[in-house]
Every structure is written in C-alpha cells, then in structure tokens.
Amino acid sequence: MDDIRFAVLGTGGIGRRTLEVSQHKDGLTAVAACDRNGVAVDHDGLDVDELLDATEGNIASGPQGGPGQSSGDEPRDSGPDEASGSTPATPTDDYASDGGAAAVEGGGVKQHGDQSGIVASEQGEPTETPIDDIIAESDAVDAVLLALPNLEHDFIPRVAERFAEADYEGVMIDVLKRSRVIGMLDDREGLLRESGITFVCGAGATPGFLTGAAALAAQSFVEVEAVEIWWGVGLKSGYEDNRGTVREDIAHLDGYDIETAREMSEDEIEALIDEHDGVLEFHDMEHADDVLLERAGICDAEDVHVGGVLDVRSDEKPTTTTVSVTGTTFDGETGTNTFELDDATSMEANVNGPALGYLKAGVRNNRAGHYGVFGPADLMPGF
Amino acid sequence: MDDIRFAVLGTGGIGRRTLEVSQHKDGLTAVAACDRNGVAVDHDGLDVDELLDATEGNIASGPQGGPGQSSGDEPRDSGPDEASGSTPATPTDDYASDGGAAAVEGGGVKQHGDQSGIVASEQGEPTETPIDDIIAESDAVDAVLLALPNLEHDFIPRVAERFAEADYEGVMIDVLKRSRVIGMLDDREGLLRESGITFVCGAGATPGFLTGAAALAAQSFVEVEAVEIWWGVGLKSGYEDNRGTVREDIAHLDGYDIETAREMSEDEIEALIDEHDGVLEFHDMEHADDVLLERAGICDAEDVHVGGVLDVRSDEKPTTTTVSVTGTTFDGETGTNTFELDDATSMEANVNGPALGYLKAGVRNNRAGHYGVFGPADLMPGF
Numbered sequence: 001m002d003d004i005r006f007a008v009l010g011t012g013g014i015g016r017r018t019l020e021v022s023q024h025k026d027g028l029t030a031v032a033a034c035d036r037n038g039v040a041v042d043h044d045g046l047d048v049d050e051l052l053d054a055t056e057g058n059i060a061s062g063p064q065g066g067p068g069q070s071s072g073d074e075p076r077d078s079g080p081d082e083a084s085g086s087t088p089a090t091p092t093d094d095y096a097s098d099g100g101a102a103a104v105e106g107g108g109v110k111q112h113g114d115q116s117g118i119v120a121s122e123q124g125e126p127t128e129t130p131i132d133d134i135i136a137e138s139d140a141v142d143a144v145l146l147a148l149p150n151l152e153h154d155f156i157p158r159v160a161e162r163f164a165e166a167d168y169e170g171v172m173i174d175v176l177k178r179s180r181v182i183g184m185l186d187d188r189e190g191l192l193r194e195s196g197i198t199f200v201c202g203a204g205a206t207p208g209f210l211t212g213a214a215a216l217a218a219q220s221f222v223e224v225e226a227v228e229i230w231w232g233v234g235l236k237s238g239y240e241d242n243r244g245t246v247r248e249d250i251a252h253l254d255g256y257d258i259e260t261a262r263e264m265s266e267d268e269i270e271a272l273i274d275e276h277d278g279v280l281e282f283h284d285m286e287h288a289d290d291v292l293l294e295r296a297g298i299c300d301a302e303d304v305h306v307g308g309v310l311d312v313r314s315d316e317k318p319t320t321t322t323v324s325v326t327g328t329t330f331d332g333e334t335g336t337n338t339f340e341l342d343d344a345t346s347m348e349a350n351v352n353g354p355a356l357g358y359l360k361a362g363v364r365n366n367r368a369g370h371y372g373v374f375g376p377a378d379l380m381p382g383f
Numbered sequence: 384m385d386d387i388r389f390a391v392l393g394t395g396g397i398g399r400r401t402l403e404v405s406q407h408k409d410g411l412t413a414v415a416a417c418d419r420n421g422v423a424v425d426h427d428g429l430d431v432d433e434l435l436d437a438t439e440g441n442i443a444s445g446p447q448g449g450p451g452q453s454s455g456d457e458p459r460d461s462g463p464d465e466a467s468g469s470t471p472a473t474p475t476d477d478y479a480s481d482g483g484a485a486a487v488e489g490g491g492v493k494q495h496g497d498q499s500g501i502v503a504s505e506q507g508e509p510t511e512t513p514i515d516d517i518i519a520e521s522d523a524v525d526a527v528l529l530a531l532p533n534l535e536h537d538f539i540p541r542v543a544e545r546f547a548e549a550d551y552e553g554v555m556i557d558v559l560k561r562s563r564v565i566g567m568l569d570d571r572e573g574l575l576r577e578s579g580i581t582f583v584c585g586a587g588a589t590p591g592f593l594t595g596a597a598a599l600a601a602q603s604f605v606e607v608e609a610v611e612i613w614w615g616v617g618l619k620s621g622y623e624d625n626r627g628t629v630r631e632d633i634a635h636l637d638g639y640d641i642e643t644a645r646e647m648s649e650d651e652i653e654a655l656i657d658e659h660d661g662v663l664e665f666h667d668m669e670h671a672d673d674v675l676l677e678r679a680g681i682c683d684a685e686d687v688h689v690g691g692v693l694d695v696r697s698d699e700k701p702t703t704t705t706v707s708v709t710g711t712t713f714d715g716e717t718g719t720n721t722f723e724l725d726d727a728t729s730m731e732a733n734v735n736g737p738a739l740g741y742l743k744a745g746v747r748n749n750r751a752g753h754y755g756v757f758g759p760a761d762l763m764p765g766f
Binding site for chain 1: 408602603714716718740744
C-alpha cells in the first residue's frame with residue numbers, strides 16, 4: 001500500500017499513543033496533529049518524538065464528562081475543566097484535545113512551555129480553531145484519527161459533518177464506545193458518502209479489535225446465539241493518567257450513570273475504589289460492539305454482552321481478555337469459539353494497534369471509492 | 384448488501400457444502416453450478432436441495448492427484464480416475480469436478496441417473512465444456528467459487544485466466560492450499576485487474592479462516608515472531624468421503640511427498656493408517672498461510688508453521704484447532720494471542736462458512752471497484 005498520511009485530532013492518551021505506535025508501522029506518516037490550543041503540520045512528516053516529548057502529561061484527571069469509556073482505552077480527554085477556567089466546550093467549539101486539562105488539581109503531571117500541549121512543541125503553532133486548521137490541510141491527508149473527547153454524544157458525528165461540509169475525501173476513524181453514537185453517524189451517511197469519506201467507527205479495543213474477533217469467530221456458524229466480550233485491565237502505574245477513564249467506568253456500576261459519575265469528586269471516587277479494594281467489576285456495559293455486530297448482520301444487539309474487571313492497584317490484568325462466540329453450525333452442532341489476548345499485551349497495545357490496522361483497512365476502501373460508515377465487523381469477512 | 388448471485392465450479396465435497404451452507408445465509412443465491420459432465424443454470428436461483436440430492440456421492444476416493452490438501456477441507460475432488468477409463472485431465476480440459484470419480488473401486492457411494500453428477504439433476508444439462516458454459520453466463524454472476532481439483536499447480540490460475548480473457552467482472556474465490564500457487568495468481572494480477580476480477584485466494588479453513596485469525600491476532604503487536612496454526616480433524620464417519628484428502632495429507636508425512644502419495648494403492652494407505660492406529664500427525668505442512676501472511680506484511684513466511692492431527696477412527700477432534708500468534712507490543716512486551724475453534728465445529732463448517740464470508744467480502748470490494756488478487760489477510764485490518 002502506498003504511504004498513508006494521517007492526522008490526529010487530540011493529543012491525549014489515544015492520540016499520543018497512536019503517534020507512537022505509528023512509528024513502528026510501515027507506510028504511516030503523521031503529517032498533522034492538534035489539540036485544544038495548537039496545531040502542528042508538516043507535510044513531510046512530523047517529528048513525532050519531539051511532539052510526544054513536548055506533550056507528555058497531556059492527560060486529564062478531574063471530574064469530567066468524557067466519552068463512554070469502559071476498558072480504559074479511549075482518549076482520557078476530558079470535558080472542559082472548570083478549575084482551569086476555560087469555558088465549557090460544545091461540539092461547535094474547536095475543542096480538539098485535553099490540552100490544558102492537565103492543570104487540574106491533583107494531576108501532578110508534567111507540563112512544558114508556557115502553555116501545555118502542542119504549543120509546547122517546536123512544531124506547534126497556537127490557534128483558536130484547531131479543527132478548522134486541520135480541515136484546511138485535509139487535501140494532503142489520507143486519514144484522520146479522532147482521539148477527541150466525545151463530550152456530547154453527537155460531538156464526533158458533528159466533527160465528521162464539518163469535514164464532509166469541507167469536501168474532505170479520505171478516511172475518518174474513531175475509537176468511540178457508546179452504542180447510541182453509531183446511529184448518529186449512520187444518520188449522516190449520505191453526507192459522508194457525498195464528500196468521499198470512509199468513516200470507520202468504534203475501532204479501538206472494544207469496540208474494535210474484539211468486535212472484529214467476534215465477527216471472525218462467528219464464521220463457523222450459521223446462527224450466532226451469544227457474544228461475550230470480557231476484558232481485564234491492570235492500571236496501577238497508569239492510574240494517574242487514566243482517572244478520567246476510571247470515572248467513565250464507574251458510570252457502568254450498579255447505581256451509577258454518566259451524570260452521577262461525572263459529578264463525583266475525586267475523594268468520592270477514591271472512597272468508592274477503596275470500598276472495592278481497587279478492583280471494579282463491570283457487567284452489561286453500553287459498548288457499541290452490540291450495534292456494530294447487529295448492523296453487520298451477525299447477531300442481535302441484545303445477544304452481545306460486554307463486561308470486565310479493572311484493577312487500579314496492580315499492573316497485572318485481573319482477568320484475561322476473551323471473546324467467546326457461541327453459535328450453531330450448518331450441520332446442527334453448537335459450539336463456542338474463543339479469542340484470547342495474552343495478559344502481557346497492554347490495553348494501549350490493544351487499542352492503538354487495531355486503530356491503525358482499521359485505519360489502513362479504511363484507506364484501502366477509501367482509495368477504492370468505498371465510502372460511508374463502516375464498523376469493524378464491516379471490514380471483516382461477511383456473515 | 385444487495386443479493387449476491389454466485390456460481391460453483393465443481394460439485395465435490397466443497398462445492399456441495401458451499402451450496403448447502405449458502406442456504407443458511409442471507410443474500411446469497413446460487414445461480415449456476417457445473418461438474419465434469421454437466422452444468423445447471425437458473426438465473427432466479429437453483430433448486431439447491433434437488434441438486435444436492437442428485438449429486439450425493441460426488442466424492443472421489445481412488446489414487447488421485449488432487450490439490451495440496453491437508454486439513455481435510457479442500458475439495459476432495461480427485462484427478463482423472465484411470466479405473467473409470469477417463470483420460471487424464473489437464474488444465475485446458477474442461478474438467479470441472481470429480482463427477483464420475485465416484486465409480487472408483489471401493490467407493491461404494493451413491494450414484495444417480497445414467498451418469499453421475501449434475502446431469503443426474505433435473506436442472507442439469509450435459510456438456511463437454513462446463514467451464515465455458517459458466518463463463519457464457521457470467522454477466523449474471525457476481526462471484527464464482529472454484530471448488531475444483533487443482534490437478535496441476537497452475538490449474539486454478541489458468542481457470543482464472545480464462546474468465547479474465549472473457550472479460551468477466553466479478554469475484555473469483557478458491558480454497559487452495561499450496562503456497563506456490565499464490566505466486567502464480569500474482570503473476571496474472573494485471574490480467575485480472577484489467578478484466579475487473581477480485582480474486583480471493585486461499586479462503587477455506589487453513590489457509591482462510593485461520594489465516595484471518597492470525598492477521599487479527601497480530602494487531603496487538605508491532606512485530607510478529609511466530610504464527611502456529613494447529614488443526615484437529617476427526618474423520619471417522621467422513622472417512623470414505625475423504626479418502627482423497629487423507630491421501631493428500633500423507634504427502635506431508637516424513638518420507639512422503641505428493642508423487643509418492645499419489646502412487647500409493649488403497650491397500651498401502653490402509654496399511655500406513657493401521658501402522659499409526661488411525662491417527663496421523665503432521666508438522667510443517669506446505670500451507671499457503673505462510674505466503675499469505677507474508678504478502679500482507681504480517682511476518683516472514685518462514686515464521687509460520689502449520690500442522691495438525693487427523694484421526695480417521697473417531698469423529699471427535701483429536702486436538703483443538705488453535706491459532707497462536709506470538710509478538711512484541713509497541714511497549715516492549717512479548718505475548719501470545721490465541722484463537723480456538725470449539726471441537727464441536729466440524730471441518731466442513733470451518734471451511735464453507737469462511738469461504739462464503741470471504742466471498743461476501745470479495746463482492747464488497749469488487750463492487751467498489753477493487754480488483755486484483757487478495758488473500759484472507761488482505762481483507763482484514765492492515766498490519
């Protein structure tokens with residue numbers, strides 16, 4: 001495949017690690033990145049090491065309204081941080097990252113330059129319109145990875161809309177999790193097609209890697225009865241960097257929802273974690289794996305169950321990440337195929353590798369003129 | 384996806400089961416099938432049940448020169464059967480199936496009509512040019528599944544060539560196994576592209592299903608060190624139908640090769656099987672998984688190892704079919720991801736489901752104008 005020039009919107013955890021992992025991959029050149037306050041563009045390829053160095057600590061931790069994050073692998077980009085005095089972001093704001101959020105109380109994370117984030121990089125330029133700045137360069141971009149906080153459920157869909165309205169022709173890819181967002185993208189499919197956009201949604205670990213595994217494991221069967229996605233994340237050393245993520249996960253616990261989790265103080269969260277000895281177990285989470293498998297015709301959304309165990313006091317995974325697909329074969333046998341990730345593979349490896357893998361598949365499709373909205377299962381053998 | 388009209392070349396084990404499994408799938412209509420002596424075409428869809436009934440017993444068993452078959456899941460179509468008096472087929476012959484081969488000594492399989500095979504079906508017409516007859520209908524065909532005996536290594540590639548020369552625009556898909564065939568298809572890629580053919584090669588179980596699983600399991604890693612594909616097949620009740628397959632497998636045992644296996648008498652094979660108490664174990668088989676993973680950039684062909692255990696005296700799998708992919712993550716950890724098929728899933732389910740799954744993916748690509756030669760791993764997230 002010819003070289004792929006890509007841009008990253010957002011330089012929180014996902015954005016930065018995408019840049020990092022891309023350096024290990026053939027045929028990927030990062031040409032643009034932006035966060036809340038800055039943009040860096042180099043058509044010959046950014047100096048990723050310098051950029052990563054300068055943006056180290058771009059991690060949010062305060063009470064935030066981030067995306068529906070569960071396996072600890074979405075941008076820990078946070079919502080607007082009242083403590084840092086910024087105004088609440090809305091989808092029409094050009095809020096492209098968590099840059100700035102690291103100043104949150106209790107963060108204790110590294111900061112560079114007068115301002116944090118991309119503007120601390122030699123390659124960065126300050127801007128008040130980072131997304132527009134990237135759109136302005138998008139003729140020279142084959143793929144855009146959205147590592148943005150999906151503050152409102154329609155934030156990512158609305159960003160896609162803006163690219164479409166600017167006649168961007170290329171791939172957009174996100175690692176969103178919430179089931180309800182997929183329909184909002186589907187609603188915009190006509191607009192995306194018209195522009196020439198191949199939008200790959202839900203392409204992180206789960207949904208993403210594990211959705212694809214489920215779609216593949218289903219191939220033995222003519223009828224799929226159940227898909228169980230069960231993840232384990234050990235987050236001791238990554239805990240500080242992933243407080244926003246943990247907060248999101250709490251929203252999935254019994255008695256909590258997005259709103260209550262968002263409003264909890266840090267102390268309340270710590271108390272809750274203490275109560276559970278650092279180990280939180282989740283069942284029936286709202287992960288888009290369900291609608292993504294249903295829209296690919298593999299099974300009903302209600303037959304998909306996502307859960308897992310998060311241990312914030314150990315780096316060992318508390319349980320092995322496993323996808324189990326139970327179905328019936330054409331010759332009438334019932335069985336369960338399984339896909340297991342080695343406990344040594346980190347959450348980050350399992351988000352960012354697949355995200356770039358799906359990005360490449362997206363580019364393959366886009367270059368062939370295949371536009372619209374694709375879930376991970378749509379980029380697999382058909383069912 | 385709009386309805387897919389497909390044709391099957393060959394009505395041996397793979398061809399017949401493809402027709403059978405397709406009836407459990409949405410959006411697939413079988414419109415044509417052929418074997419050595421006959422062709423059946425119905426643009427509104429064949430009566431698959433009637434065709435299957437009429438062609439029951441279309442299985443070869445005698446000493447044959449079939450394709451590089453190892454996991455017992457390729458067309459057990461055989462070469463020309465001297466015992467039945469036919470002349471040796473060559474790639475330029477219109478030999479499209481194993482019809483007729485069932486008359487082989489010791490077969491004891493069901494026969495219908497004056498002639499065996501498709502002509503025994505109410506829908507069948509006798510022909511001396513079955514492949515040309517299908518080509519003549521190919522404007523109304525979206526995909527052609529080649530369940531042909533790859534008598535010579537270049538037989539399948541040359542059939543593809545004939546479709547290309549007739550300006551067929553659509554998908555062709557095979558379940559071939561031998562590594563060396565892939566290069567022969569690649570040599571014809573220009574011709575296939577020009578015609579508008581999307582050729583999906585090696586799309587059965589292994590290569591195919593398990594190649595795809597390896598490509599997906601690799602997504603955690605930035606460097607893949609080893610891919611181990613290990614299959615188990617229990618073939619007691621299917622033994623009579625799969626003698627040709629067993630013969631092919633024997634070619635992979637120490638001290639044997641394709642030629643020696645082809646020349647063995649039935650008695651010699653039985654003696655060898657007795658010697659092994661019915662259980663044959665294979666290592667380092669020539670399966671195209673290796674070149675298919677290498678051409679997708681996932682690892683070196685030499686790092687891929689395929690082996691397995693065949694038990695012809697039990698229907699239980701003697702070992703669990705497993706794909707293990709060992710690699711290093713971007714953050715420096717080494718691990719092994721695994722994909723396991725339930726022992727209850729038959730070889731047939733694991734060949735024919737994926738073959739139709741890859742066929743659908745091929746049609747998706749073909750309709751988008753994406754032509755050329757694709758392995759299973761090329762229809763997965765990129766690496």
